[in-house]
Amino acid sequence: MSFIELNSGPWRGVAFLRGLGGPEDTPAGCKSLMWRHDGTSRLGGVLERAQAQVLIDAAAVPDRVQRAQPDPFVLRSVTTESAGEAFVFAGRMFSRSGDVETLEPCVAAQLTIAPETELAITVYEEFEYAVVAADGDLAVNRTPVPGRSVGFLDAGHRTLGLENHSDNIAHVLILGGGPA
Template identity: 30%
Template sequence: MSNVETNPVAVRCGPAADAGPPGTAPRVEVLAPRDVPLGGPRAMTVRRTLPQRSRTLIGAWCFADHYGPDDVARTGGMDVAPHPHTGLQTVSWLFSGEIEHRDSLGSHAHVRPGELNLMTGGHGISHTEVSTPRTTVLHGVQLWVALPGEHRNAPRDFQHHVPEPVSVDGAEIRVFLGSLAGSTSPVATFSPLLGAEIALAPGATVTLDVDPAFEHGLLVDRGEVGMAGTPLRPADLGFLDAGSDTLTLVNAADTPARAVLIGGTPFDEEIVMWWNFIGRSHEDIVRARTDWQNASDRFGAVEGYPGDRLPAPALPNGALTPRGNPPRR
């Protein structure tokens, strides 16, 4: 999926510092969302929790937008013209609705609830996203994963996977990347990652074995969920540093709750992220934008979309400033 902001911020992200002393009790950092309007007056507004000033990465996860439930009859739904990506993988995950995906690899697929679509745009790819006519309510998350330096120019790729749900202590879990609760996704990634939807029954408490080398983030979709003892409200992203080998989630309410759990090993490289590009320098971004504006073969062409390509926004004035995660506890 894409970032169709008309005035995107330039972000330079750095590695976190060393972890705090061993044996320190886990503390959850609560990252509140900010509303980001995408385009014109009828366009959707998304709730963005990554990147932000206090944290830019969770593992290699570098971008998280949460949108809906969106009444398509009121907003017009999603209609994103051909646009480019570099240096990343896009993760599309829906709770309701349906999106038609086309890309310059030749993929033509649909994003549906409970089904993963993962697209790799290393050196360059372009794609479109359009909600289908039968969609009435659009609701989901769009997530990006930064590619490590040795794979930053990986060839275009597209993978689709439908995870089987597993049930653990009142939680229904769909693992779309990595491993959790005895379920492992077959989808290939370029760094150690975890991605899973977790639905919690009313009153449920579940303790999950997790990789202590991973940082974890929990994005709450509905209900209030306790993460390692810290309450999270809808659209909050809770961050837990590496070092814990279990994670306890609690839904104390008498209504269902749902969240998306992401994780990965700390990403120890600097990246520069702007619009739909990830590079390693300002010059990388300038080059990618120029290639897109000049219709370079780098991004290929998307067939079947009845409209023009999305132009790149103007580049920001001034030099990029370093932005990294705060010191690890």
């Protein structure tokens, strides 16, 4: 399996799975965070029907299996209309904390963005971010990020602009952490 390299905080790579397993392919020094569109993630072990496998530095997380299935909450667009929903898996974002414990400050969240929607989210200025576009036709701060690819944002930004230009829902992972 090939991974797209991330290097945003403790996040090291991502592979899109199409519902297949993949933790046995985890490189040395990394742990696997499996993720699926329904707002479920699992650090270590298998997650049935996962859409992506995200690699995190093994030193950044406790050595145990963790599962997160947080309650969704409504996202608001720049016009304050409903823009979809979000789930926070690790760290703190949107004034919510994730269930996955980390030993290093970082964040992992899913955004399910409605079609033809623009939103702005507040981010930690000291973090760099990887925006994993599982599907959809996204733009991150006006830069196109097609489905099944990753956009990057250096530290120093207070907000992150996201646009879903497609006619379908876009599933996005936001992964952030301090510069390596």
